[in-house]
Amino acid sequence: MHGQGFNQGSVVLLTLHSPRQKFFGVLLELNASGVELRAAPLESLEDLARQLRAGERAGASTLFFPMHRVEQMELDAAVGELPSLSDRFAAQSGHSVEAVFGDNAAEESN
Numbered sequence: 001m002h003g004q005g006f007n008q009g010s011v012v013l014l015t016l017h018s019p020r021q022k023f024f025g026v027l028l029e030l031n032a033s034g035v036e037l038r039a040a041p042l043e044s045l046e047d048l049a050r051q052l053r054a055g056e057r058a059g060a061s062t063l064f065f066p067m068h069r070v071e072q073m074e075l076d077a078a079v080g081e082l083p084s085l086s087d088r089f090a091a092q093s094g095h096s097v098e099a100v101f102g103d104n105a106a107e108e109s110n
Contacts, residue, residue, distance in 0.1 A: 006030055011076040011086050011097050013042070016069045024076070024085055025060055026101040034066040035073065038101045045085070049092035052100065060101045 006012070010027045014035060025039025038060045040048050051058035076097075078084045086097040093100070 006073065006075070009102070011084075011101075012037070013074050013076055013085065014039070014065065014070065015072040016065055017071045018069060020071075023063065023065075024089075025063075026097065028062070030073075032067065034064055035070055036062070036064045038062050040101075045089060046092065048100075049089055052093040052095050 006027060008027060008029065012025065012027050014023045014025075014037060015021075016023070022042035023037060023039040024042050024045055025037040027035070027037060029036040040060050048058050048060075076084045076086050078087065083091075089100075090096050
């Protein structure tokens with residue numbers, strides 16, 4: 001992922017303020033009005049992984065956040081020996097981030 005910018009399909013961690021929240025997911029759109037993601041709250045990520053591992057029906061939501069709430073957005077990537085959130089999620093859930101949060105995931109959950 002080195003050198004990659006924020007493009008449609010990028011896996012990101014979004015930090016919001018007022019109230020402070022963090023979401024993990026796939027970037028659908030980024031423009032001056034806000035950020036659209038297929039995502040889950042960061043604090044729910046392990047529960048989501050457990051549900052998927054158990055074979056339960058679970059997935060991400062399509063969310064829009066206005067730009068005035070966005071504090072920070074970062075690309076998900078491994079740091080040194082620490083795995084990325086994507087790698088940890090895949091190991092815990094048995095499913096890739098793309099399968100759960102990607103464009104096809106929205107169609108499959110309907």
